[in-house]
Amino acid sequence: MLTQEQNDRLCRIGPRTLMGALFRRYWMPIATVDKMREPGSVTAARLLGEDFVVFRGKDGALGVLDEFCIHRGASLALGRVEECGIRCLYHGWKFGADGSVQDIMNLPADKRPPKLRASAYPVVEAGGIVWTYLGPKEKRPPFQRFAFMDVPEDQRVLLRVDTHCNWVQMIEGGLDSSHVSILHTNAARPDWAGAAAQAVGAMNDTGPSLEIEDTEFGYHYAAFRRGSDGANVRVVPFIMPFGRIIPGGALQGKSNFTIAFEVPIDDEHTATYSVRYGSQPISLESRLKETGYDDPELYSRESRKFLFTRGDNAKQRRDIMDQNWSGFRGIAxxxxxxxxxxGPISDRTRENLISSDLAIARFRKCLMDSIDRIERGLDPVGVGFDVGLISAIDAAAPEDQHWRALVPGHHAGVAA
Known part of the structure; x- marks a missing residue:
């Protein structure tokens, strides 16, 4: 249980918040490349409660600027993309990807241009995602390459889904091991209704025991489940400040993984960037079916929005719940x-955690400890770590060695 003050400290990520200051120390997804592929592409983007414009110049270079023109505040998302810059429609001020003022159409010929500059942000295109850094220039870390970025394009599928809820409840759901055997019963325990095909590993034990260890990138946990063939262990990493890797199962192959980034749009909206990747080709259609996002009543492929809202229970199929545990289709x-x-921000002052929630408690501590590190002038956990070494696994528990041996790229973390 958290106090209201602690819950606000954890969830709120605006420009003048402590959690917002933490997030701004990392590279973050701001858009998907498929929406920005063509020269001249432009889109408005909201991230950490602030508004930006992302554009690709006619020269092919990407730019990320504050959305509103520094002259009179018109949206640059309406602007004209020209050569290596974007021009405001209102008075013709043109800005380069570096924020430089390249031209002012309404400036009298006998007047000297003002020494002004728009706020511009570093940008990297990798793994089908446009990444940016919003923090202090002198603290900018090197860009980190995840393993999925080096997989051939036909062996990964990226989905972005925007939900109307705070980022914390999205990532806490992903880090919660015990819910997998219950909420996802149709995929995890299909024999409950007489089916046989299991999609997410050995999950008949609904009360796993957890072991957790801090790492250089955040933490990882091992969830042990009892089965007819012995103990199974599922190792899942939390990657500061909003990432996790899910080990593959029968649905897409054991050598495949899903990495998810729960990126705060603002305090009440989250953009989930989910990448399924591995050793074999995978299609967008199979991924949409697996997640349940092939249902146009629940997901818009055009706007990337999740279409279920709080209290919208008419979309739950209660008439089939004798065979379908949740009344919904798809794990995601x-x-x-x-x-x-x-609700938009979960009220954690009323919750009651138990031993199965150890990973949730550690997640909160990990974030709070990194806020404390920033306040003491230290770098937050995970900045600059080689994230390409991070992995996840779902396998038989080893009898003669520690479970950590299954993820040799993970190392114990530094003291806070």
């Missing part, structure tokens, strides 16, 4: 429905 849809049902 079930997760998003539950997170949305909690």
């Amino acid at each position: 849809v079930e997760d998003a429905v539950i997170a949305t049902s909690m």
Whole structure:
């Protein structure tokens, strides 16, 4: 249980918040490349409660600027993209990707241009995602390359889904191991209704025991489940400040993984960037079916929005719940429905955690400890770490060695 002050400290990420200051120390996704592929592409983007414009110049270079023109505040998302810059429609001020003022159409010929500059942000295109850094220039870390970025394009599928709820409840759902065997019963324990095909590993034990260890990138946990063939262990990493890797299962192959980034749009909206990747080709259609986002009543492929809202229970198929545990189809849809049902920001002053929630408690401590590090002038956990070494696994528990040996790229973290 958290106090209201602690819950606000954890959830709120605006420009003058402590959690917002933490997030601004990392590279973050701001858009998907497929929406920005063509020269001249432009889109408005909201991130950490602030508004930006992302554009690709006619020269092919990407730019990220504050959305509103520094002259009179018109949206640059309406602007004309020209050569290596974007021109405001209102008075013709043109800005380069570096924020430089390249031209002012309404400036009298006998007047000297003012020494002004728009706020511009570093940008990197990698893994189908446009990444940016919003923090202090002198603290900018090197860009980190995740393993999925080096996989051939036909062996990864990226989905972005925007939900109407706070980022914390989205990521806490993903870090919660015990819910997998319950909420996702149709995929995890299909024999409950007489089916046989299991999609997410050995999950018949609904009360796993957890072991947790701090790492250089955040933490990882091992969830042990009892099964007819012995103990199973599922190792999941939390990557500061908003990432996790999910080990593959029968649905897409054991050598495949899903990495998810729960990126705060603002305090009450989250953009989930989910990448399924691995050793074999994968299609967008199979990924949409797996997640449940092939249902146009629940997900708009055009706007990237999750269409279920709190209290929108008419979209739950209660008439089939004798055979379908949740009344929804798709693992990701079930997760998003539950997170949305909690309201825009979950009230954690009323919760009661138990031993199965150890990973949730550690997540909160990990974030709070890094806020404390920033206040003491230290770098937050995970900045600059080689994230390409991070992995996840779902396998038989080793009898003669520590479970950490299954993820040799993970190392114990530094003291806070």
